[in-house]
Amino acid sequence: MELSQLTAISPIDGRYLPQTSNLQSYFSEYGLMKYRLQVEVEWFIALANHASIPEVASLSDVQKEFLHNIVSNFNLDQAKQIKEIESITNHDVKAIEYFLKQQFDAEPGLKTYKEFIHFACTSADINNLSYGLILKDMREKTLLPVLEEVIATLEQLTKKTASVAMLGRTHGQSATPTTMGKEVANFVKRLTRQLETIKSVAILGKINGAVGNYNAHIVSYPEVDWPKFSEDFVNHLGLTWNNYTAQIEQHDAISELFDAIARFNTILVDFDRDVWGYVSLGYFKQKTVAGEVGSSTMPHKVNPINFENSEGNALFANAIMKFLGGQLTVSRWQRDLVDSTLLRNLGVGIAHSVLAYQSVLKGVSKLELNPQRLQEDLDNNWGVLAEAIQTVMRRYDIPEPYEKLKALTRGKTIDEAAIKSFIESLELPQDAKQALLQLTPATYNGLAEQLANNI
DSSP, X not given: OOOSTTTOSSTTTTTTHHHHGGGHHHHSHHHHHHHHHHHHHHHHHHHHHOTTOTTSOOOOHHHHHHHHHHHHTOOHHHHHHHHHHHHHHSOHHHHHHHHHHHHHHTSHHHXXXXXXXXXXXOHHHHHHHHHHXXXXXXXXXXXXXXXXXXXXXXXXXXXXXXXXXXXXXXTTEEEEEEEHHHHHHHHHHHHXXXXXXXXXXXXXXXXXXXXXXXXXXXXXXXXXXXXXXXHXXXXXXXXEEOOOOSSSOOOHHHHHHHHXXXXXXXXXXXXXXXXXHHHHHTSEEEOOOTTOOSOSSOTTOOOOHHHHHHHHHHHHHHHHHHHHHHHTTOOSTTOOSHHHHHHTTHHHXXXXXXXXXXXXXXXXHTEEEOHHHHHHHHHTOGGGGHHHHHHHHHHTTOSSHHHHHHHHHTTSOOOHHHHHHHHHTSOOOHHHHHHHHHOOTTTOOTTHHHHHHTO
């Protein structure tokens, strides 16, 4: 059966391909090959630039352009050539090396130096830097922009609903009022904190040989300061040098990054569930889209599917990323190959995360506030003013304020008349009494509006 969107096993490459195709340049086999080529080419150029490695002559601008073009012009046909080489070598990184040697054969000025391709490297040197660059570029160009869009969208919703009074609900029960904007602002603040963590995670890299000691390097060129050379090279790639490794770079940074993304996703799940609940309560309506069907049997329904899709994708993404983050940091002695299989799945958790972000953005765009329903709930819950009344009673030393309000309100439906009658009976200063009499569930929301607007 020919591979297509309809025959792909993974929904990432099937049903959801239009939403995730921008990740192919990072996490596909083709993408990994291209990043490996980039690392191999940059390593060769670095060797050629080093004065203490005279066996490789300094490169001309034309030669450097030729080398960079190998990477920038890399195409699917060449990727197939590498796969053909791999079918013989049974080694994916060695296939990259042999492919590069073929390219050098086409350039007389470089052919002489082709044995310096992959010089003193183990596969893990090339792989860790390639995956590091994949994550660095993906974070900068794809992940951060969509995370910032999610936060900006929720911030807009915060400002739009900052003054819209809403009945609070703790333990699912009627509670002290707030505003819709303040509740959304809570998520803006939480997500922003995680965004800063995601930005700050340093992506590590190493290029120090078979077990991390520069063994082959020192034997070949003992006069070269290889740790300094390694550090400069890793930093040149835009990664952070890890100077203590075994054969592999131990992937702690991947775990840190995935943990931070997973925390962002968990907060997003919390938001998804809250909005789902507000839609269920009727606080939000959802804009209808011509031609869309909410239920296969119930024509009236407009389901909150975007928030459900966001929740499902975020939960699945977290399961994948938490597993990878926990397992990738474990390796037998200096090296085993478990991480090789796992690293090829880095894009799975990211892809499902991106699907979650896209879904929540679509869901928020379809929300319409229903102020009448919000006001109705407030008007039916005058008992929530019990907190305010008993707190003022405490200030003026009226005995047993909590107990008196408990007797008045607990388990009962209390209307405006009952609340005001109780206030009138209190021996309070006139200004305090008048302030309580003017209070309503809709106006008893503290600094909620100010807090929302200040986000």
